[in-house]
Amino acid sequence: MYDFNYRKASSVEDAVSAVTGAEDGRFLAGGMTIIPTIKQRLANPSDLVDLAGVGGLTGISVSGNTVEIGGMARHAEVNASSEVAAAIPALARLAGGIGDPQVRNRGTIGGSIANNDPAADYPAAVVGLGATVRTNRREIAGDDFFTGMFETALEPGELVTGVSFPVPSKAAYMKFPNPASRYAIVGVFVAATSGGPRVAVTGAGPCVFRVAEMEQALAGNFAPEAVADIKIGDDDLNSDIHASAEYRAHLVTVMAKRAVAQANG
Amino acid sequence: MTSTVSMTVNGKQVSAECEGRTLLVQYLREKLALTGTHVGCDTSQCGACVVHVDGISVKSCTMLAHQAEGCDVVTIEGLADGDTLHPMQEAFRENHALQCGFCTPGMVMSAIDMVNRHDTLDEKTVRHQLEGNLCRCTGYHNIVKAILAAHPVMKGTA
Structure with a gap:
C-alpha cells in the first residue's frame, strides 16, 4: 500500500482541521474498511487522521425513549451492551452479526454509516428505526443521510x-x-415506531431503501402474512456473483416476512 | 516519513521506527522478529494474524502499528510460561486441533478472547465466534473440541 501521514487527533476540532488542511485527508475510525481499501490501492489518502484519542465520541447511553450511541462505539460494545439489549434488542443483535468478532472489536458505527457500503448492516437500522445522525455541525435525519x-x-x-x-x-x-x-446479500430491518411501521432494506440495492408498500400493509396488520405477497421490482437491484437482482428481490420478501415474525416474538 | 512507535509486547517495552502505513503485523514480524503471528490472506479474512491489543482480539493485518502506540499487545509467543503451555495451547495439543498449523496462532488467540468473553460456551457459539478464522486443512471439528475443553480449565471450573 502507498504510504500516508498518520496523525492522531486530540479533539474533534483538531481532527477536522487536520483533515481539511491535508491534501487528501481522511478520518480513521475503526479502519475495518479504509485500511483494506488502501491496501488494495482503491484509495490513496495523503493523511489518515485517527479519531481513537478524541474524547466524547465513545459511549452508549439510554435515556427515556432514546438510545444514544457514540460515533466511535465499537460493534462489539453495542452487541454486548445490556442497556441496548433491553431497549432495542434488534440493534444489539444486528451489531453482533457484523463481520466477525475481530471486525466487531475494531469497527465503529460512525465509520460504518459514513462509509455507507451498500451491503453494510447499520444503515438498515438507522433508516429502519428513523434514527438521527449527529455530526460536529448538525443533526441529520436517518432518511436523509444515505x-x-x-x-x-x-x-x-x-x-x-x-x-x-x-x-x-x-x-x-x-x-x-x-x-x-x-455482509448482507439482503438485510431487512422492520420496526413498529411511533410514526408507524418502517421497513428498511440493505444489501439489495446500491443504497439502503424503504419499502412503502410493505409499511402500509404492516400499518393495517403487523404480521408476516401482510408482507408475504409483496414483491419488489428487481430493476434497480444489485446483481453480482453472489446473487442475481431477481434473487435479491425474492430475498427482500422472505427476509421481511421473517423479520416481522421475529419482531412479534 | 517515519516516526517512533512504542508499545508493550508480551510484557516487554519495545520501540521501532515506522512509516504511517506500517501494519501492526509487520511491526511484530519485521521489527521485532516475532514471526509466530502469521500473514495468511492480508485482507482481514483469515485470522492467522490475530493478536490481543489491550486484551481484545484484533486482526493485526488490519491495524496500523501507530494505532497500537502505548497499547499492551500479546502474541502467540507471549502465552506459554516457560515450558508450560497456556491451557488453550495445551487443549489444542491434546485434541489434535491442527494439521499444518498455519492458522493455529490466530485460532489460539481468538479462542482465548472467546473464552474470556463467555461464561459458558457451547458448540454453536464456538463456531459462530470462530467466523473470523479460517483453517484450510478443514480441521474445525477438533479446534471446536479443544476450545470447549480449554474453557473450564481457563475458568478454573475443570
Missing part, C-alpha cells in the same frame, strides 16, 4: 459524532449473509 452507493449527506470536514435511535415498540433485523464476508 444518498447513494458509498455516498452520504456528510460534507467535507464533517464527521459523525453519534447516532440517536428512538426506541420502537418492536423491531427485528433479518439478514441473508454472504457466507464468506457476512
Whole structure:
C-alpha cells in the first residue's frame, strides 16, 4: 500500500482541521474498511487522521425513549451492551452479526454509516428505526443521510459524532449473509415506531431503501402474512456473483416476512 | 516519513521506527522478529494474524502499528510460561486441533478472547465466534473440541 501521514487527533476540532488542511485527508475510525481499501490501492489518502484519542465520541447511553450511541462505539460494545439489549434488542443483535468478532472489536458505527457500503448492516437500522445522525455541525435525519452507493449527506470536514435511535415498540433485523464476508446479500430491518411501521432494506440495492408498500400493509396488520405477497421490482437491484437482482428481490420478501415474525416474538 | 512507535509486547517495552502505513503485523514480524503471528490472506479474512491489543482480539493485518502506540499487545509467543503451555495451547495439543498449523496462532488467540468473553460456551457459539478464522486443512471439528475443553480449565471450573 502507498504510504500516508498518520496523525492522531486530540479533539474533534483538531481532527477536522487536520483533515481539511491535508491534501487528501481522511478520518480513521475503526479502519475495518479504509485500511483494506488502501491496501488494495482503491484509495490513496495523503493523511489518515485517527479519531481513537478524541474524547466524547465513545459511549452508549439510554435515556427515556432514546438510545444514544457514540460515533466511535465499537460493534462489539453495542452487541454486548445490556442497556441496548433491553431497549432495542434488534440493534444489539444486528451489531453482533457484523463481520466477525475481530471486525466487531475494531469497527465503529460512525465509520460504518459514513462509509455507507451498500451491503453494510447499520444503515438498515438507522433508516429502519428513523434514527438521527449527529455530526460536529448538525443533526441529520436517518432518511436523509444515505444518498447513494458509498455516498452520504456528510460534507467535507464533517464527521459523525453519534447516532440517536428512538426506541420502537418492536423491531427485528433479518439478514441473508454472504457466507464468506457476512455482509448482507439482503438485510431487512422492520420496526413498529411511533410514526408507524418502517421497513428498511440493505444489501439489495446500491443504497439502503424503504419499502412503502410493505409499511402500509404492516400499518393495517403487523404480521408476516401482510408482507408475504409483496414483491419488489428487481430493476434497480444489485446483481453480482453472489446473487442475481431477481434473487435479491425474492430475498427482500422472505427476509421481511421473517423479520416481522421475529419482531412479534 | 517515519516516526517512533512504542508499545508493550508480551510484557516487554519495545520501540521501532515506522512509516504511517506500517501494519501492526509487520511491526511484530519485521521489527521485532516475532514471526509466530502469521500473514495468511492480508485482507482481514483469515485470522492467522490475530493478536490481543489491550486484551481484545484484533486482526493485526488490519491495524496500523501507530494505532497500537502505548497499547499492551500479546502474541502467540507471549502465552506459554516457560515450558508450560497456556491451557488453550495445551487443549489444542491434546485434541489434535491442527494439521499444518498455519492458522493455529490466530485460532489460539481468538479462542482465548472467546473464552474470556463467555461464561459458558457451547458448540454453536464456538463456531459462530470462530467466523473470523479460517483453517484450510478443514480441521474445525477438533479446534471446536479443544476450545470447549480449554474453557473450564481457563475458568478454573475443570
